[in-house]
Amino acid sequence: xxxxxxxxxxxxxxxxxxxxxxxxxxxxxxxxxxxxxxxxxxxxxxxxxxxxxxxxxxxxxxxxxxxxxxxxxxxxxxxxxxxxxxxxxxxxxxxxxxxxxxxxxxxxxxxxxxxxxxxxxxxxxxxxxxxxxxxxxxxxxxxxxxxxxxxxxxxxxxxxxxxxxxxxxxxxxxxxxxxxxxxxxxxxxxxxxxxxxxxxxxxxxxxxxxxxxxxxxxxxxxxxxxxxxxxxxxxxxxxxxxxxxxxxxxxxxxxxxxxxxxxxxxxxxxxxxxxxxxxxxxxxxxxxxxxxxxxxxxxxxxxxxxxxxxxxxxxxxxxxx
Numbered sequence: 001x002x003x004x005x006x007x008x009x010x011x012x013x014x015x016x017x018x019x020x021x022x023x024x025x026x027x028x029x030x031x032x033x034x035x036x037x038x039x040x041x042x043x044x045x046x047x048x049x050x051x052x053x054x055x056x057x058x059x060x061x062x063x064x065x066x067x068x069x070x071x072x073x074x075x076x077x078x079x080x081x082x083x084x085x086x087x088x089x090x091x092x093x094x095x096x097x098x099x100x101x102x103x104x105x106x107x108x109x110x111x112x113x114x115x116x117x118x119x120x121x122x123x124x125x126x127x128x129x130x131x132x133x134x135x136x137x138x139x140x141x142x143x144x145x146x147x148x149x150x151x152x153x154x155x156x157x158x159x160x161x162x163x164x165x166x167x168x169x170x171x172x173x174x175x176x177x178x179x180x181x182x183x184x185x186x187x188x189x190x191x192x193x194x195x196x197x198x199x200x201x202x203x204x205x206x207x208x209x210x211x212x213x214x215x216x217x218x219x220x221x222x223x224x225x226x227x228x229x230x231x232x233x234x235x236x237x238x239x240x241x242x243x244x245x246x247x248x249x250x251x252x253x254x255x256x257x258x259x260x261x262x263x264x265x266x267x268x269x270x271x272x273x274x275x276x277x278x279x280x281x282x283x284x285x286x287x288x289x290x291x292x293x294x295x296x297x298x299x300x301x302x303x304x305x306x307x308x309x310x311x312x313x314x315x316x317x318x319x320x321x
Contacts, residue, residue: 001046001277007198008198009148009169011077011114013259015252016273017049019202022265023064023241026058027216030265032064039068041267043075045274051172051200053081053119054104062107065277069109079200080104081152083124083133083225092124097136101145116146117172122155122304126162131250133206134166138299150198154300155254156187158308163197172261174202175300177254180225180246180316183298187310189256211245228296233291239285246289249271249281279317 003012007060021027023035040049050069052061062080082100083092105197118133129151137149150170153159159171171192173297177184184201193198209215209229217225236243262273290297302309 001048003048005198006115006170006200006258007192008196009198009200011148013049013077014047015259016047016048016276017051017259017261018182018270019261019263020050020052020061020065021056022061022263023068024059024061025053026056026061027263028095034267035265036068036265038264038270039065040070040072042264042270043268047187047270048075049077049079049261051079051202051261052108052303053084053117053307054091054100054107055081055084055086055119058086059103061106061293065150066109067106077114078110079117079150080117081117082137083121084119085298090116090120090123091132092121092128094132094136094139097133101140107146112145112147114147115150115170116140116148117150117152118169119152120135120304121153121162122158122308124224124305126158126308129162130166133219134168136317150200152200154303155308155310156184157310158304160188163191163195167195168197170198170200170222170258172200172202174261176259177201177251178204178206179243179250180206180229180243180293180296181298183300183310193256199257200259200261201251204248204262205244206247210247212237212243216252220303221301222296222301225296225299228293231292234257235288235292236285239282241282241285241286243254243275245279246281246285248276249279250286252276253281 002015006013086088121129140150142144148169150168152172215226233243237244256276264270267317
């Protein structure tokens, strides 16, 4: 398993990361025993980066991950989060950031995490994130409870504004670098490289749009995006390349992103995703996908407070045509 340094930190992360949201039953009820086997199997195969949060399963993901790691804590890097605790339950205060780490450490059965991240910052007052949350996370780091700190979210401009004002070690974005959206490289990557900030990519399948089953009912993307995603899946299948494999391989080939997170909960899911390291993408297929996706490329749904959006209405221009 290839590993990359996360920005200027001393964390060497596997390029394929274990997204632990499914351990919290976020996408359906899982078999806990099978999930434990999946975690152990992932470690055996060289995956060392595990990302969780109190929000995932409302603490269930952290609890299950802590249990599943067993006696192998020293073999892995754990990332967790703070400030988001429910669908509409956010707290970016310094007090809550400092309290939250101790709760997470108990659930994860460890005395420190390797990365402590402020979760979905676009749902907060960015001034509070800058003046309270990030400094509080640094206090957690100084106390030895976290090796590094970061921020996460969908809205790249908000992430950048915070990172400019309150330096962080890493930035996790989701659904902003894949076959349907690549504006991470316009809005974030050059800035991150200049500052030495590590980049973590999540949702390489665009929240499951790029799968044979297609977007789940709750998916926030516009219908036009889902329809193009369906056509991309069909194109890949016609070319003999499963869309999920093409999508993940595309993400893993990014030269600067340190790790791409994939939600995992079974041994078979781990095994299938590891097959990607024996795969390459056909440049001609990628060019066809790019042409097909061009009408909706970078169209992202609203998330968070109105003032924190990257784009006022991702489909506005399309609807006016």
